[in-house]
Amino acid sequence: MKILVINPNSSFPMTCSIEETAKRVCSKGTIIEACGPTQSPASIEGYYDGAMATYHMLDVVTHKETADGYVVACFDDTGVDALREVVAGPVLGIGEAAMHAASMLACRFSILTTLERSVPIIEDNAAEYGLGRRCRGVHAADIPVLALEDEQDESIFSIVNKAALDILAKDRSDALVLGCGGMTHLAARLEASLGVPVIDGVSAAVGFVEALIRMGLKTSKSGGYAFPRDKQTSQNGEGGNV
Known part of the structure; x- marks a missing residue:
């Protein structure tokens, strides 16, 4: 499967880090191809960045060969619903995957993301996924997304580790969810330090998508995720009725 x-x-170092994790956790025989739109914002920090990135992500996917399944490696689950409309294989965002994985491993979990401006998006997603009660808090480490590009920066691990210790105690949570794809390289070290399950969404999403493919399941094309309808424009180039 692919x-x-x-x-x-559009962060190339982050794409490489995400690809490394995906290839490490995938099953033997699974082909992982990682990509990122070069025209997207350098990082996704809020609604505007997410809207811009969705457009460019869809453009990249339409020019790629068809895959058996898809992982959207942004914890905001940027553009997941739109992508589900244009492809047939299962599509999973790392936010949804990580939250569901955490709900299977712990009675309650906390999410640690990068900046405060991302907290409302993640809180709303948790509620939409029906996990608002299991998620005891979404917190920000006050780290810009691009600061995570340097995997050798020990200060980043120290900041994230301290923040994680604080929020687990505050929320009385039994597991930690990493709220950014750029944190994927920190998961193993954090789990060893914290002593609780630390869920990385990239790993979780790859595993879940593999399982869906093996089960022969695809995205429903009846209803909301049906392929987009062809639209006609008038001869003068203007759109038709709204």
């Missing part, structure tokens, strides 16, 4: 792992932002 899984296309899409980093919706």
